[in-house]
Amino acid sequence: MTSGPRCGQARTRSVALRGITGTVVEVEADVATGLPAFFLVGLPDSTTLQARERVRAAAGAVGAAIAPRRITVNLSPAFVPKAGSGFDLGIAVAILAAQGAVPAGAVEKVAHLGELGLDGSLRPVPGVLPALLAARDAGVRRVVVPEANAREAALVEGLEITPARDLATVLAGHGCALPPLPGRAMLQERPVAPPAPPVTDAVPVPDFADVIGQAQARRAAEVAAAGGHHLLLQGPPGTGKTMIASRIPGILPPLADEDALALSAVRSLDGSLDAERGLIRTAPFESPHHTASVPSIVGGGSGTARPGAVSRAHAGVLFLDEAPEFSGRVLEALREPLETGDITLHRSQGAARYPARFQLVLAANPCPCGMAFGNGRECTCTPLQRRRYLRKISGPVLDRMDMRLQVGSDESVRTGSAAGSLGGEPSARIAQRVVRARRAQAARFADEPWLLNSQIPGAQLRREYAAHTLAATMLQRALAHGRLTLRGHDRVLRVAWTVADLEGDARPDVDHVGLALTLRGDDLR
Structure with a gap:
């Protein structure tokens, strides 16, 4: 040529x-x-x-x-x-x-x-x-x-x-001798101005100080943020499930360069990237409506597959409020990205891969009417309706939730209200503990391909990151009694590592594993 x-x-x-x-x-x-x-x-x-x-x-x-x-x-x-x-x-x-x-x-x-x-x-x-x-x-x-x-x-x-x-x-x-068009400047070999520093969002970030009571749920949210764990909050309406979930991004640390580039690339594709603010450094929070379709959640569409909510929530939180109201196909479609941290969408002309490493937070009422708590006298649902409602979240999806917490009416809320003490611990203070726990994980996994406790492969977890002898015995007993599945055993141990990191301990002990078991709940349904 x-x-x-x-x-x-x-x-x-x-x-x-x-x-x-x-x-x-x-x-x-x-x-x-x-x-x-x-x-x-x-x-x-x-x-x-x-x-x-x-x-x-x-x-x-x-x-x-x-x-x-x-x-x-x-x-x-x-x-x-x-x-x-x-x-x-x-x-x-x-x-x-x-x-x-x-x-x-x-x-x-x-x-x-x-x-x-x-x-x-x-x-x-x-x-x-x-x-x-x-x-x-x-x-x-x-x-x-x-x-x-x-x-x-x-x-x-x-x-x-x-x-x-x-x-x-x-x-x-490029050297063409064309005269410049009227009113249009000639192309100049000028460097582009460096990107402006990120602009603070006008909308204030929700603060955990607004959450009254619910000490165990707040603790679970902190553990989830520190280790990248998935969380299920189940309880009646008005107990603060959505409030707690929406505040988790506020205690997550700023995104690392790799995650910021990946998330910004996804937002560039769907046209929602604000380049004036630079790379996205704040953990995203995606909360789709329960009528969302499978392509809108995991990605899809005709021709070239477009990114969905799981990719827009990369390195952040995907919150499904009223989780049993979502289509079963939507919930089941989350199983693969929950395990792999990415999603590959196949079409006739090829496949498109998108990042999808997110923290899944589910919120659910105890029954369709939401009143099956306490003595359940105000509940109008039949026992069959209650069972069917909760079984809309399948066993495999439920098994992938690291922590499954019952959120009920908190006596401390009423006591605190009467005493005029409504404020909780602010997000800034919780975020400091989360950052310290993340740094401990970064130091421990410096030579590994994973970054967080929730990402430790099962084989290495049981071989190189086993708990203390008594704590390991506690886990084996729970497994033998059918309280945990094999996957549940690994997820409890990962949560225990995060609890230990939050408390500054070198390895999980009996107390850490005990708290992780409590936050996990029973695997039997």
């Missing part, structure tokens, strides 16, 4: 996304003599295929009309599906370079992302953050992006970002 301003072929680069995984694409253009035609090959979807009309109109609008010749554009590797309008700019640049309007050597190593308007304007596209991460990892050093995506692109270090507002400025920056 020859290169130069008068050659009939040229190439540039772009990026194809499957989930948050990107592949650098070679956009190859061949302009040859023959009947006028425009072929776009390389497994494009319908949106990408429509780039032919957008590119032709945009090029003509900026004074760089595409010649009436036989044009073939190949998106390589051809076996990778291409979706979306982000290839428009790369296709236009490659064709104009093949025609000789732009020096082919100037664009060959540059990646171009952006959708073209019919007037030549360059419009933003979703997924710029994961696309640029993939481009950087593949060795790309310079990327041209729409001006509206410049702040998001600047979040990726190690790349030269060139923002552009229209096709004319892109061509001028």
Whole structure:
């Protein structure tokens, strides 16, 4: 292949996304003599295929009309599906370079992302953050992006970002002799300003100081936050289940770089990333309605699978209020990501993988009317209705919950109200203990591929992280008596490690395991 301003072929680069995984694409253009035609090959979807009309109109609008010749554009590797309008700019640049309007050597190593308007304007596209991460990892050093995506692109270090507002400025920056369009600035080789520091959310973060009483539930929430454990809160309405769950993100530490990038990449794909605030450093909190479908929770949709609530809650909390009211298919779909920490969605054109390492918090009433507590005199449900209601959460899902707590009316609430002592321990103080526990885990797992107690594999847990002899005997007794399943045994031991970390102890003892067993409850239903 020859290169130069008068050659009939040229190439540039772009990026194809499957989930948050990107592949650098070679956009190859061949302009040859023959009947006028425009072929776009390389497994494009319908949106990408429509780039032919957008590119032709945009090029003509900026004074760089595409010649009436036989044009073939190949998106390589051809076996990778291409979706979306982000290839428009790369296709236009490659064709104009093949025609000789732009020096082919100037664009060959540059990646171009952006959708073209019919007037030549360059419009933003979703997924710029994961696309640029993939481009950087593949060795790309310079990327041209729409001006509206410049702040998001600047979040990726190690790349030269060139923002552009229209096709004319892109061509001028590559050495094309086009005059600037009226009212549009020429593209300048200027560095993008560094991302602004995160802005404090206007909405105040809920504080545990608002929670009255419920000492055991508050303790369970603290343990869940410290070790990344899953939590089920069951009790009548008005006992503070939702209040406690919504305050867990406020005691979680800021996200590490890897989790912040993964979560920000997911939000970039669904268009909810506010790049002005920088990478997302605050643990997310997702609380879908109980009518949510399986694709809205785990991800899906026609064509390219989109991220769902489990991915938007990555490194944070997924809260399902009124859990028995959710579809059984929704609850069962959570089983795999609860174990693996990610989710892979398969479609006919390929698979998309998204991060999904979240803390699951479920809240449930004791029965459909919610009044089956205490002596149960106000409950209008039959015994059969009560059993069916709670069995909507299947055994395998229930077994994956590390802590399962009964939240009832708290006598201390009434006592505290009468005494005028309504305030509880503030989130800031709890968060300090959580951070200390997380640091202890980070030091213990410094040479391991996992970070938290909840992620310790079962084999290593029983071999390298066994409890003290008496505590281990207590666990074996509970297992032998049928109080725990094998999975429940491991989950109790992981919770016991977290309790020990919160109390500053080197290894779980009988007291730590006893509290973990209490928070677990019986595995028999």
